[in-house]
Amino acid sequence: METAFMNSTYDPLVGHVLDERYEILAKLARGGMATVYRARDLRLMRTIAVKIMRRDLGEDDDFAAKFDHEARAAATLNHPAVVGVFDQGTAQGQPYIVMEFVEGETLRRRISREAPLRPEKALELIEPVVAALACAHESGLVHRDIKPENVLISTRGQVKVADFGLARLMTSPQMTATGVLVGTASYLPPELVTHSRPDSRSDVYSAGVVLFEMLTGKKPHTGENNYQIAYAHVNVDIEKPSATLAEVGHSGWRIPDYVDALVEACTARDPDSRLFDGRVMLERVRQVRKELLATGGRDNPVLAAQLRPHPSVPGDLTQPIQPRPDARPRPLADGELQAAAGGGNGPVEARAWHPLSPGSPASPALTRNARQPIAPNPEDSGRQPRMHRTPVFPNLHISQNPVHRRRRGVLLLLLVLLVTAGAGVGSWWFTAGRFTTVPSVTQVSEAAARKAADVNNVGVDTVTAYSEDVAAGLVISTDPGGGTRILRGDTMTLVISLGPERFGMPKVVGSSLDEARAALESTNLAVGTVTETFSDDVAAGVVMSASQEPGTALKRDTPIDLTVSKGPEPIAIEAFVYRPATTAKTQLEKAGFTVKVTPENSDTVTKGLVISQTPASGTGRRGDTITLVESLGPVMVEIPDVKYKSTEEATRILESAGLVVEVENVTGFPLPSQLAVGTRPPPGTSVPDGSTVVLLVA
Known part of the structure; x- marks a missing residue:
């Protein structure tokens, strides 16, 4: 069976296990006689479909016995x-x-979505249906309920015919459901309405109606109720599909004459003029498909003439209404009979009653006097009754006068007719009259749906739902579905479209990723791809951009892509210690750092080189500050002039200048004067602090 969309109303059978084997999982569809469920076979662990008959039908022993017998026969297919x-x-x-x-x-x-279909596609879909009917007919089975709802198209494109469990053997009597013909009125062959005897030609008729509907997108007969539709099937020929397309103004393609003829041959009202069975119809369908492929859809009058039905000898199913016969002559009353006999007590004459010819005068001599007397039966004279009974009503006198007897007969006939009519009306009411059909109102406005429900005597409840396919204000679906048979006054639920469901895009730029995620989920949107990137301007963890602008109307669960900042990009710090400070400053500034240079004397680092760098390694961010200490070289001291100073005083002066003093006697006198005569290096020379100076003493 098909997986179908249904209103998610509670069903008490869901979750139950039938015969400790079939677990009911979900309700798929509901019809006039049964409900179909998706189920699991716990023994073979496979998904199956279970059709459960209505409880009132199950309580009918005769129906249950026929149902069992016919289901067994269908299982042989x-x-x-x-x-x-x-x-x-x-x-x-x-x-x-x-x-x-x-x-x-x-x-x-498929018909609701795509019809009218091109002839090639319609024939492609009907061929496996007819092949299935041919198999059934060869096995002696009639389907009896061919309609689009019972033709399934799998996700792989395979076409299958369902509901052969309601088929019957051609040799068995027609099965009814509480007195109602089994079948759908829109596809019901005329002979099932007139004498309820289906055979293989009945299935051919229903398949022809399905082919007509695929070609035109319309059913051939419509009406306010099933009885009007059934009446049309009996009394009105189904028109050519090409004519129906022309009436609706369709101009996309044309239907060849032999396709029209095929539909006519399948839907002839007289079964004797119709294609005999599924095997014959299958041959005709394949013949027409081959012609379509060969000619590209051009007419073929010869083939069309071969396919068209030929009326049977008895004539049309529709019989003319015979004119009302002339009024029967009224017999004479008692007084008239006595007057005709001369007013005496003699025997009454017998009379043969004949209607008068139109225009002939009613001659008294002819009607009253021209009679032969009837002699009384001598055996009856003085004869006693055969039985003597005490009368139940001794004072009741029942006249045996012919006029009174005729009147009693008419009254009795009227009484029988009234009782029969009452029984018929009562039977009709309990089997059909108290039921009505849920109208098909999808894709129409709520007002039009309510009007159709009122016409069919069905109450209406409404619920709303969003739909991508149905415009706002129109009906998406109904529960029960259109065509379902329910009690008059019962309620159907209309699912009214709110149009496409849309949600406004919130503002997420500038928020943290968690805040953005919460904002999207609260508006029924989803977080898509999150991309992280470095940014010198946006702090880490903050949303920089989104794939949709704020306020954009989006479908539920639309993924929104976000770009999130990772903060400034880290930059590797290069070490410049003992390298020229000018070079270090240039390279670091080029990398994006701010460089601060501090000069400092150093006894060990050459002037102009970097003594130290902070930080000297690792990574930093663009704009971070790096401090360089540039060497000014050692502290320089100018050698003071100590000439003619005493050795002691000269030494003190030099040492106070931060120099180390070595005394060197430069005279040859045995008694030195202890006076400084100079220094080496000479006075005025700049030397590093702590340098050794030779003090020359004479």
């Missing part, structure tokens, strides 16, 4: 275009069938 019947049983008094589960959609949904 083995064809790739037939939904297989695996098992059948009864649970809690309700018969059920276990069938193959087909993941996909029904032909009804």
